[in-house]
Amino acid sequence: DAGITQSPRHKVTETGTPVTLRCHQTENHRYMYWYRQDPGHGLRLIHYSYGVKDTDKGEVSDGYSVSRSKTEDFLLTLESATSSQTSVYFCAISASREEAFFGQGTRLTVV
Amino acid sequence: GNSVTQMEGPVTLSEEAFLTINCTYTATGYPSLFWYVQYPGEGLQLLLKATKADDKGSNKGFEATYRKETTSFHLEKGSVQVSDSAVYFCALSDRDSGYSTLTFGKGTMLLVSP
Numbered sequence: 001d002a003g004i005t006q007s008p009r010h011k012v013t014e015t016g017t018p019v020t021l022r023c024h025q026t027e028n029h030r031y032m033y034w035y036r037q038d039p040g041h042g043l044r045l046i047h048y049s050y051g052v053k054d055t056d057k058g059e060v061s062d063g064y065s066v067s068r069s070k071t072e073d074f075l076l077t078l079e080s081a082t083s084s085q086t087s088v089y090f091c092a093i094s095a096s097r098e099e100a101f102f103g104q105g106t107r108l109t110v111v
Numbered sequence: 112g113n114s115v116t117q118m119e120g121p122v123t124l125s126e127e128a129f130l131t132i133n134c135t136y137t138a139t140g141y142p143s144l145f146w147y148v149q150y151p152g153e154g155l156q157l158l159l160k161a162t163k164a165d166d167k168g169s170n171k172g173f174e175a176t177y178r179k180e181t182t183s184f185h186l187e188k189g190s191v192q193v194s195d196s197a198v199y200f201c202a203l204s205d206r207d208s209g210y211s212t213l214t215f216g217k218g219t220m221l222l223v224s225p
Contacts, residue, residue, distance in 0.1 A: 042200060042215040090154060100213060102154040
C-alpha cells in the first residue's frame with residue numbers, strides 16, 4: 001500500500017468553525033490531491049498540488065483552501081464549515097500523470 | 112470538459128456469474144483510463160488501467176479495453192466472487208497535464224450473493 005496517512009479519520013464539528021484535515025505521505029511523490037466523495041456524485045476534485053507551495057483549484061474549491069509547505073504534507077482547510085461540506089474526504093498522491101493512490105479517507109460531519 | 116458516465120447500480124449477481132459494468136467517457140484530449148475499486152469503509156484502490164487505444168488492462172480476473180472509436184472502457188470479469196462486492200469507479204486523467212487530476216464516474220455498486 002502507498003504510504004498515505006490521513007488525519008483525523010473521523011470528525012464532527014459545528015457550523016462556522018474552522019477545520020483542517022491533514023494528508024501525510026512517505027512516498028516522496030510530487031503531486032497531491034484532495035477529493036470529496038458524496039452519494040450520487042462520485043469523487044470530485046477540490047484542490048491539488050504540483051509541488052511545495054504550488055497549488056491549484058479543482059472542480060469544487062469554493063469554501064476550501066490548501067497549503068503545502070513540505071513535500072510530504074498537504075493540508076485542507078475549511079475556513080468556516082457548513083453543512084454542505086459534510087462528506088468523506090480523500091487525499092491522493094501520484095508521481096506522474098498516471099495512476100493516483102488514495103488514502104483511507106476522513107469522514108467529516110458538520111452539525 | 113471531461114466527463115465519465117457509468118451504469119447505475121446496484122448490480123446484483125450470483126457467484127460465478129459474468130460481470131459487465133459499462134463506462135463511456137468524453138475528453139478533450141487523449142486520456143488515460145482507470146478502474147478503481149472501493150471496499151466498504153476503505154479508500155479507493157487502483158484495479159486496472161489503460162493508457163492508449165486498444166490497450167487492455169487486467170488485474171485479479173478483471174479486464175477492460177480502451178476503445179477510442181466508441182469512447183468506452185467497460186469492465187468485465189468472467190466469474191465473480193462474493194469478495195468482489197464493492198463499488199467500482201471508472202475514471203480518466205487528462206494527458207495534456209503533467210499530473211493525474213482524475214475525473215470520476217459516479218460509481219457502480221456490485222453485490223454478489225453466494
